[in-house]
Amino acid sequence: MSAPLPVRSSGDHAVAIAQVNAHLDALSARFVSRRALLELVMLGLIAREHVLLIGPPGTGKSAVVHAIAGALEARAFEYLIGRFTEPSELFGALDLNALREGQVRPVTAGMLPEADVAFLDEIFLGSTAILNTLLKILNERTYRRGQFSVMTPLISCIAASNAMPEDPLLAAFADRFLMTMFVEPVGDHELTELMRTGWRQTAEPAEPIPPLGRGVVAELHEAALAIDLTPIHEAYAHVVRKVRLVGVTLTDRKIVKGQTLIAAAALLRGATAAGPEDLWPVTYLVQSRAQQDEVREVLAVELKQSRNPVLTNSVARATYGPTAHAAHLTEQASLLLESRPALATDSLYESWLVRVETMLTRIDAAFDANTIPQHLRAVRASLEGLLEAHSSGRVPDLTAPATVEDDEAD
Incomplete structure (x- = not known):
């Protein structure tokens, strides 16, 4: 019987966790409304599990x-699969010299069998030969062709498709991807930011982000394996029963492997044992958009x-729970405050005020005066103060922080 992994305090990995968070911050600054997607891919890397994007x-x-993938210290492989894609385009062509000697040995250099991270677009267009070979790699991290067999270093495979397959055989293949995220177009309230960010990157290509070290991801994966899951086994079983x-x-x-996500979430929360705060990844185990929505509602109490x-946005997407939703709204409102044009005469000021009104509407739709958390209450007060100052013709001062006393007096 193997010896148990040593339990280390969350502080032992604080530096690595901070590096991951900073990395996600730097990457999400380049994309509008895609922080949750980035977080889920990062969770997959740390848990060494695969992610499906629809x-x-x-x-x-x-x-x-x-x-x-480009911001990781890892070998990456990317490919857009089509109906006529040959297996050799992903796994490597046969070594002709070896073939002359009667041996079947592919040349895998630079191909998927030697990748740490793989991204396969339009995954469900792959032929039976491609998907069967992928199954072995995804499940066992082994590439086999004839008598040739080699272990692959694959950490995580991220696949994408426009829709979930209706073919039962393809649906069974899709089940090998532990997490599924449904990606929507950017919402109306973020269209201006989408245009601004996209144009800025077109005019001025972004500076490369220093790669996140391979050792950081490996360290956090090993640390996640040491997380104590005993406190949540019964709660997790209860959640599965309700689902x-x-x-x-x-x-x-999926139920068994889902524990790797819970453990990784607990680690990134800074804990050494999983708790009810870490059960939210169960939502992403579901591979139907409608059923994911249903699970959020059914598990409202369990996931509240x-x-x-670190994974603020993916938690909010997974639960719609008050705590996660408030944190998500607070982050968006704070970013909105930071993007305020310097001058009220700026041509963009009016459109920015419309976004402020929209944000207030979203906050008020989610919370009333009795249920709104204090951190969201403070940022809401700042937004409301701006609108009142504008309507009265005063120039608002955002340099002074919102006071709790004023908010509570209301």
């Missing part, structure tokens, strides 16, 4: 994955405590 063309799936009651199928494999200081 969404219409033009929603930035490829760009985001390309950015995060099954609404007709959502989670395979035994969900939180994570």
Whole structure:
């Protein structure tokens, strides 16, 4: 029997966790409304699990994955699969010299079998031969062709498609991807920021982000394996039972592997043991958009405590719980305050005020005066103060922080 992994304090990995958070901050600054996607890919890397992204063309799936793969100290492989893609385009052509000697040995240099991170676009267009070979790599990290067999260093495979497949055989293949995120176009309230960011990157290509060291991801993966999951086993089983009651199928494999995500979430929260705050990844185990929405509602009580200081947006997307939703709104409102034009005479000031009004509407739709958390209450007061100052013709001063006393007096 193998010896148990040593339990280390969360402080032992604080530097690595901070590096991951800073990396996500730098990457998300380049994309509008894609922080949750970046977080989920990062969670997959730390848990050494695979991620499936479903969404219409033009929603930035490829760009985001390309950015995060390029900002890692890792060998990456990317390919857009078509109906006529040959297996050799992914796994390497046969070595002709070896073939002359009667041996079947592919040349895998620079191909998927030697990649640490893989991104496969339009994954479900792959032939049976491609998908069968991928299954071996995804499940066992082994590439086999004939008598040739080699272990692959794959950390995580991120795949993308415009829609989930209807073919039962392809659906069974999709189940090998532990997490599924449905990617939507940027919302109306962020269109201006999308245009501004996109144009800025067209005119001035962004500076390269220093790569996140391979050792950082490896360290956090090992640390996640040492997380104590005992406190949440019964709670996790209860969550799975509730999910099954609404007709959502989670395979035994997914239920077991889902624990790796819970452990990684607990680690990034700075804990040494998992708690109810870390059960939120269960939402991403579901591979139907409608059923993900249903799971959020059914598990509203069980997931209401969900939180994570590093994976804020993916938690909010997974739960719609008050705590996560408030944190997400606070972050968006704070960014909105920071983007305020310097002068009220600026041509963009009026459109910025419209965004402020929209944000206030979103906050008020989610919380009333009795339920709004204090941190969101403070940032809401700043937004409301700006609108009142504008309507009265006064120039607002955002250099002074919002006071709790004023908010509570209301």
